[in-house]
Amino acid sequence: MFFWIKTASHFLLRSWRSTGLITVMVVSAVSSLIFLSSLAMGVNDTMIKNAVSLFSGHISGINIPENITEKEFLTHGVAGVLKRIYTPGFLYHGDSMEMVRLISVNPDKEIQFTAMAKKIIKGRYLEAHKNEIILSQTTAERLNSQPGDHIRFSTGKNSADVELIVAGIYKTGIDQFDRGVSFCTMGVIPVRSMPWQAAIFLDNGVNKDLIAANYRQRKTEGMDFKTWSDLMPDLEQLISLNYLSMGIVIIMVFMVVSFGIACAFSIFILRDIREYGIMKVMGITPMETAFLIFSEVIIINLLASSMGVMMGTAAVLLFQNIGINLSAYTSHNQYFIVSGVIFPRLTPFSIWLPPASALLFSIPAALWPTLFVIKKSPADILRSI
């Protein structure tokens, strides 16, 4: 067996031009597919990250009683819990009035975990312990208000108006935030026994469903926990669609590439038919012929696939750090609202599938020329060259 592997290696090494060409083909196919599948993962990651980091977090806690604190949700895998209190009411500025849901937030924590501060288009984001409010661009236009203006908020339930200073004006591009919602500093609006809402942010790679299930086990009446996929089924679908379309693209690309690899292997084997003919004359058996040819195919594949995995991985690792900025193509897409920079991500699937497929396709590709060589009589082979 060692003799045939050694002979196969000699064949490959000493016909280095064609070996090199086929190696380049397999290397580029494997590395491109690794990069492509990692890019697909990166696109999905970016969409999820954008969707959760703008405001809602990976899990949203709803109607949490006042006696439960944020600390109680800080379990393993949870990066942060943001407390928010929703107060419906009216904003007044001069003669203008606008109905809003005013969300009281802790500015320092919000800046740490969410991207709302990056969406300020005029003025600045909220600061802690100040009677400040930020308005959406639409609300600001309706109230005819600018940063620095003093506006009033009233819940309309015989309570006193609260005077707030407009710190800034934001625009997210998402209706849910750009219409009927404003944000103010926590503690500015006097509230009594109001349940609060939680935005729970998880560490990378933590399973949101497991954490949410864990929270649900200890929920009290009215309290609920929803993951981002519960709240954004459209995003969930979009990600599934992205996986599906990327899968189809990868399969199609691989079919084309595999066809190329198959043809190259056939040519590669048939090019040496003279050599196999001479060896057959010397009495090598069909089994030995097949072993020799398959040794060549497997050696070249293992070598080229390993190089392809290394190159693909290196390219992913490079762009994993610097990212690929696709902002120009994503600026109007709500799931790229925070950032259009894609960071490709390697998965075990994206690492092993391309080389495994290369091997899988090259073996049947080698089958036909092998059978051709085995079946053809040595006299016919030598006569044909």
Add this chain to the structure above:
Amino acid sequence: MIKVTRLSKSYHSGRGERQVLCNVSLYVAPGGTLAVMGKSGSGKTTLLNCIGGLEQPDIGRINCLGVDLHTLSRRELSSFQRKKMGFIFQSANLLSYLTVFENIAFPLVLNHLEKEKRVAELLEKVGLPGAGSAMPHELSGGETQRIAFARAIAHRPEMLLADEPTANLDTETGQTLVEWMFTMCKEEGCAIILSTHDFDLMTLSDKTITLLDGKIIHENDNKKN
């Protein structure tokens, strides 16, 4: 002993059926030599291919060294060829990706025989002692055929089939090569069937047959004459 009885072979092509060998019978004694003469297309190569088991005759029987070739399976035929036969062709002889050493050692490895000493001995005998590490493309035509001959007899076969081995060589080189072949095969006890155009070479063999359109038209026992 090689015995061919009533061998016929035809090829089918676009131009119809062509009879290449017709009712050919011959006998070569153990260690004997036979020269097959004839013009191009007379059926020399096909006869040698059939005797070597490289192609199947349509009719007839070939008995090589006591074995009827048609009774052998493909695997048994391969085993028979690797142990008992050696081949040399007009061209396309050496494995181009293997060195001279590896080429000569190839049949030895196939037969699990000692290679280092035998290859060195053969290289010495064919007058190319330092050529072991050379690649086939670095050799001249004459040197290539000498190495092909060394490889053909490396495993000490009992019969050597040489199909116009001198066709691509100049007369002097060809003559020297064939003289070597005959001398060395005699030393090793190996029978030779040689096809050639060259009438000068036929005098070296024990017997000569001449083919014309696949039929033996002349048979000569050089020993008797």
